[in-house]
Amino acid sequence: MYVAVKGGERAIRNAHRLLADKRRGPRNLPDITLEQIATQLALSVDRIMSEGSLYDRDLAALAMKQARGDLIDAIFLVHAYRTITPRFGFSEPLDTSKMRVERRVSATFKDLPGGQLLGPTFDYTHRLLDPTLEGAEIDEAARAEVTDEDRPMPRVTDLLGHEELIEDDGEAQEGVEIGDLTREPLSFPADRDLRLQALARGDEGFLLGLGYSTQRGYSRTHPFVGEIRIGTVDVEVEIPELGFTVSIGEIQVTECRMVTQFKGSAKAPPQFTRGYGLVFDQSERKAMAMSLVDRALRAREFGEDVVAPAQDEEFVLSHSDNVQSTGFLEHLKLPHYVDFQAELDFVRRMRHEYEDRAAQENKEAAE
Amino acid sequence: MTRQEAMGVLARANREELHDALDAWPEPPQSEALRGPEAGMIMLRGRAGGGGASFNLGEVTMARATVRLSTGEVGFSCVLGRDLEKAWLAALFDALWQSEAEAVDTRLLAGIRNRLDVEGRQTAVETAATRVNFFTMTRGEDE
Numbered sequence: 188m189y190v191a192v193k194g195g196e197r198a199i200r201n202a203h204r205l206l207a208d209k210r211r212g213p214r215n216l217p218d219i220t221l222e223q224i225a226t227q228l229a230l231s232v233d234r235i236m237s238e239g240s241l242y243d244r245d246l247a248a249l250a251m252k253q254a255r256g257d258l259i260d261a262i263f264l265v266h267a268y269r270t271i272t273p274r275f276g277f278s279e280p281l282d283t284s285k286m287r288v289e290r291r292v293s294a295t296f297k298d299l300p301g302g303q304l305l306g307p308t309f310d311y312t313h314r315l316l317d318p319t320l321e322g323a324e325i326d327e328a329a330r331a332e333v334t335d336e337d338r339p340m341p342r343v344t345d346l347l348g349h350e351e352l353i354e355d356d357g358e359a360q361e362g363v364e365i366g367d368l369t370r371e372p373l374s375f376p377a378d379r380d381l382r383l384q385a386l387a388r389g390d391e392g393f394l395l396g397l398g399y400s401t402q403r404g405y406s407r408t409h410p411f412v413g414e415i416r417i418g419t420v421d422v423e424v425e426i427p428e429l430g431f432t433v434s435i436g437e438i439q440v441t442e443c444r445m446v447t448q449f450k451g452s453a454k455a456p457p458q459f460t461r462g463y464g465l466v467f468d469q470s471e472r473k474a475m476a477m478s479l480v481d482r483a484l485r486a487r488e489f490g491e492d493v494v495a496p497a498q499d500e501e502f503v504l505s506h507s508d509n510v511q512s513t514g515f516l517e518h519l520k521l522p523h524y525v526d527f528q529a530e531l532d533f534v535r536r537m538r539h540e541y542e543d544r545a546a547q548e549n550k551e552a553a554e
Numbered sequence: 555m556t557r558q559e560a561m562g563v564l565a566r567a568n569r570e571e572l573h574d575a576l577d578a579w580p581e582p583p584q585s586e587a588l589r590g591p592e593a594g595m596i597m598l599r600g601r602a603g604g605g606g607a608s609f610n611l612g613e614v615t616m617a618r619a620t621v622r623l624s625t626g627e628v629g630f631s632c633v634l635g636r637d638l639e640k641a642w643l644a645a646l647f648d649a650l651w652q653s654e655a656e657a658v659d660t661r662l663l664a665g666i667r668n669r670l671d672v673e674g675r676q677t678a679v680e681t682a683a684t685r686v687n688f689f690t691m692t693r694g695e696d697e
Contacts, residue, residue: 242614273594280599280608297688305684331683356603367610380609387611434562436634465600
């Protein structure tokens with residue numbers, strides 16, 4: 188039974204006013220601009236876009252500001268925006284082989300065609316706090332000639348593909364409807380298209396923990412980073428009136444191809460299997476975690492025993508959406524007075540019965 | 555340059571570039587809206603493994619418009635983002651392109667392409683400077 192609670196209007200109004208005041212902070216400091224958030228706190232903005240599942244830097248920066256930097260609240264705001272915005276259609280599948288690469292590394296092939304490009308990475312930094320950063324003059328990025336070495340940049344998994352030592356991408360099936368969990372509630376078993384959609388927008392921390400659990404032995408797959416690449420890809424849409432596709436702009440994505448334990452059976456020769464991660468913007472940790480979890484979730488396909496949480500699609504997909512999780516968790520702090528009163532009465536009644544029974548038993552024992 | 559390519563360049567224009575070109579246009583074109591401009595989203599798709607079956611990756615904001623010039627040409631635009639004015643102007647220039655491709659190219663598209671080239675080159679040379687050559691070293695412990 189739902190019982191409404193009334194009252195508290197003024198307190199709520201003033202609490203929100205206080206929130207707005209705290210958000211603005213000391214008035215002697217300049218108000219932070221959305222451009223500053225979008226450019227100087229770029230990786231937080233990237234995370235909001237990825238988990239909000241909406242690519243729009245300006246909106247993500249606004250959400251970050253409005254949420255006082257609370258990323259999950261910012262993601263919540265973006266989700267809400269998405270649900271009231273009309274959808275015009277679908278893009279053609281992004282072609283990451285034509286990515287304009289800003290970073291590309293492989294942990295499996297030292298000398299891969301196109302080479303390795305570190306890009307703007309935290310790798311190899313010492314993770315020591317730098318007190319000189321505040322207000323420091325920063326050098327411009329170094330430059331080097333672009334040579335033939337830099338391209339083409341084949342996907343790593345294509346290198347071993349011709350020897351069939353590694354599984355291929357599989358065929359894109361024509362005419363198959365692509366699952367969309369924003370339109371249909373999840374049902375299980377879920378196919379890989381739905382799983383990848385859920386993982387791509389899933390909570391980074393949750394996926395990180397699950398991916399880590401597979402590394403520690405809860406469904407071990409012995410992974411190697413075949414390739415991570417970050418860069419911009421074209422977004423193409425078909426315009427029905429014109430009968431051709433148009434490139435309508437570009438977005439940045441991070442892609443991770445994880446090469447995992449080989450597998451073979453009586454019918455299939457041994458070969459490496461793969462997990463895949465694709466995430467909006469620069470979000471390498473999440474793309475890696477996603478690829479580990481994607482691989483673990485393919486247990487059914489490979490006839491593996493489901494023994495660990497990361498392999499359990501119902502467990503993973505039902506808990507990866509942090510807006511859903513936070514909504515259910517945080518509702519606990521809203522008034523539950525009537526619910527609790529009912530429980531309290533019930534416990535009191537049971538307590539009385541218990542005490543009466545104890546008294547009765549004592550009496551019988553004494554007699 | 556095909557119309558398809560021209561639309562791709564218009565989608566990457568910024569509002570100022572489109573405005574400036576329109577202000578400098580000899581005769582301001584007469585036009586009417588057939589649809590929009592309106593903002594919404596499209597669902598982006600990826601492929602499992604990079605080249606396999608499609609999946610829904612997440613959405614992106616998009617604006618679009620359809621305009622008709624008084625001379626009859628119908629122009630379309632689809633551009634990433636929520637800038638309605640940009641979508642409107644891009645559709646207008648798509649319509650103009652159909653009868654005056656060369657003028658649109660020299661007055662507008664060439665400048666946008668140039669800017670995109672400069673931006674792309676900057677990213678490429680900065681990235682190239684981070685090229686790394688790892689090498690493995692044999693250690694003598696097994697001898």
